[in-house]
Amino acid sequence: MGRYSEMSGFYDVIMTSGYYDYPKIVDGLINGHPVANVLELGCGTGLIIEELAKRRPQTAITGVDLTPEMLAIAQDRLSPFANVKLFQQNVCELDLHAQHDLVFSYGGVWYFVVQKGHEPFMVSHIADHEDNLKGLEKLAACIAPGGRLMLGTQGPHFNYERPISNGMVYSQVIEPTEIGFTKHYFLDDGARRVMSQTIHYRTYTFAQACDMLKPWGIEFDGLAHHHDEGGMFMGFSKS
Numbered sequence: 001m002g003r004y005s006e007m008s009g010f011y012d013v014i015m016t017s018g019y020y021d022y023p024k025i026v027d028g029l030i031n032g033h034p035v036a037n038v039l040e041l042g043c044g045t046g047l048i049i050e051e052l053a054k055r056r057p058q059t060a061i062t063g064v065d066l067t068p069e070m071l072a073i074a075q076d077r078l079s080p081f082a083n084v085k086l087f088q089q090n091v092c093e094l095d096l097h098a099q100h101d102l103v104f105s106y107g108g109v110w111y112f113v114v115q116k117g118h119e120p121f122m123v124s125h126i127a128d129h130e131d132n133l134k135g136l137e138k139l140a141a142c143i144a145p146g147g148r149l150m151l152g153t154q155g156p157h158f159n160y161e162r163p164i165s166n167g168m169v170y171s172q173v174i175e176p177t178e179i180g181f182t183k184h185y186f187l188d189d190g191a192r193r194v195m196s197q198t199i200h201y202r203t204y205t206f207a208q209a210c211d212m213l214k215p216w217g218i219e220f221d222g223l224a225h226h227h228d229e230g231g232m233f234m235g236f237s238k239s
């Protein structure tokens, strides 16, 4: 179910060594628009929320994540921000009793892989199909009528290894599976392997993803930004 327990202690150093560009993610997310209340699904260690909270101190921001170790780091990081609330929850059983004008996920529970010349496809951290349906229903219930859903985009995944800022070497290995792919994440300190984590991802075609969101009044609104053109999110509106 996409737990990041093994990776949590190294997550920030890997991500801030060039894996994600957090200021650019937040530029793509708010894009100059006013937002009163925002929910991030799969907020991890809170790196996006921190950037957002600094820029928008008046916006009520909620973060949800499944992995307690990730959320503990987010709690520490975000304790200076009175406008941020965090909850440890699985999106498949999401229970917030609140609606938001913007719900988003970046590299979190659901995201899109976008590559020029190819149909985008959706990647889910949730391997079971029924759980995906439950999660998307819960997600929809958290969006106010007229509100938006933004799901992050990433370029195609591939195997590589590269040094990170603390001198360790990060590597990833991707294996196709019947339901999508499996990704192995590793961190090595010289000859010593300090982190090893495997996540089983399920993938959906763009049409399947739209069909799963449609019953809840959520439709792709054409505001897609191609990842390789610098866009960071696919946008959906809720009627």
Ligand SMILES: C[S@@+](CC[C@H](N)C(=O)[O-])C[C@H]1O[C@@H](n2cnc3c(N)ncnc32)[C@H](O)[C@@H]1O
Residues within 6 Å of the ligand: 001, 002, 003, 004, 015, 020, 041, 042, 043, 044, 045, 046, 047, 048, 064, 065, 066, 067, 070, 089, 090, 091, 092, 105, 106, 107, 108, 109, 125, 126
């Ligand atoms: C790659 S991290 C992204 C974190 C953050 N959005 C960022 O950009 O740094 C994915 C996060 O999704 C969370 N996640 C995966 N499945 C989840 C689920 N079913 N419910 C809630 N969170 C989930 C994981 O615990 C992990 O922290």
